[in-house]
Amino acid sequence: MLYAIGPAMVFGLFVSMFHMGYPAHTLNVLRHPQTSWLSREIMFGSGFALLGFAFALVSWFRRASFTVQRILAALTTIVGIGLVVCESMIYYSLVTVPAWHSWWVPFSFAATSIILGTLAVACAVMITAMVRHRHETTGTPAKETPPTTTGWWSRYVTDEIHATNAPTDDQDGLFRWR
Numbered sequence: 790m791l792y793a794i795g796p797a798m799v800f801g802l803f804v805s806m807f808h809m810g811y812p813a814h815t816l817n818v819l820r821h822p823q824t825s826w827l828s829r830e831i832m833f834g835s836g837f838a839l840l841g842f843a844f845a846l847v848s849w850f851r852r853a854s855f856t857v858q859r860i861l862a863a864l865t866t867i868v869g870i871g872l873v874v875c876e877s878m879i880y881y882s883l884v885t886v887p888a889w890h891s892w893w894v895p896f897s898f899a900a901t902s903i904i905l906g907t908l909a910v911a912c913a914v915m916i917t918a919m920v921r922h923r924h925e926t927t928g929t930p931a932k933e934t935p936p937t938t939t940g941w942w943s944r945y946v947t948d949e950i951h952a953t954n955a956p957t958d959d960q961d962g963l964f965r966w967r
Contacts, residue, residue: 795845798838802831826879833872840865873902 806815822828844861847853853861877898880889 795838795842798834798841802834802838805831805834826875826882830872830875830879833868833875836868837865837872840868873898 806812809815809818818825819828819831822832840861844858844865847858847861874895877895880886881891881894884890
């Protein structure tokens with residue numbers, strides 16, 4: 790999932806320069822972040838893309854502790870929420886368009902983000918399960934489920950993950966709070 794979002798974000802940020810009128814002047818938009826929601830959107834969008842890329846690298850190569858991964862994930866989430874707020878405020882701040890200058894615009898942006906995010910995660914889980922199932926049917930050996938000493942819910946979820954052959958281990962389990 791993270792690996793699909795990154796290129797899409799970079800492509801989206803690149804293409805968004807072309808709706809400014811004259812793309813060479815795009816950097817001028819960044820000059821007034823204290824008053825311009827568009828400046829803030831560009832900064833939050835770039836930050837979200839960079840943090841998401843860093844989180845994907847750290848998760849993929851496992852070069853950081855679980856705590857560092859959680860902190861990076863939390864920062865990425867906060868910057869992503871800030872990006873959605875900035876995007877909605879660009880429209881909300883236009884008093885000359887009464888339909889956009891309404892509480893409905895930020896609410897719609899937030900609701901759309903929640904709904905599409907949930908659907909994207911569900912699609913990623915389904916695709917992963919289908920790929921894992923294909924590997925199981927072609928004879929690729931599945932991982933053994935290691936014994937755990939955690940609570941019943943964690944064992945249940947971990948067993949379900951192992952049933953779909955998703956990669957987990959004791960260091961990177963679903964419910965590791967220490």
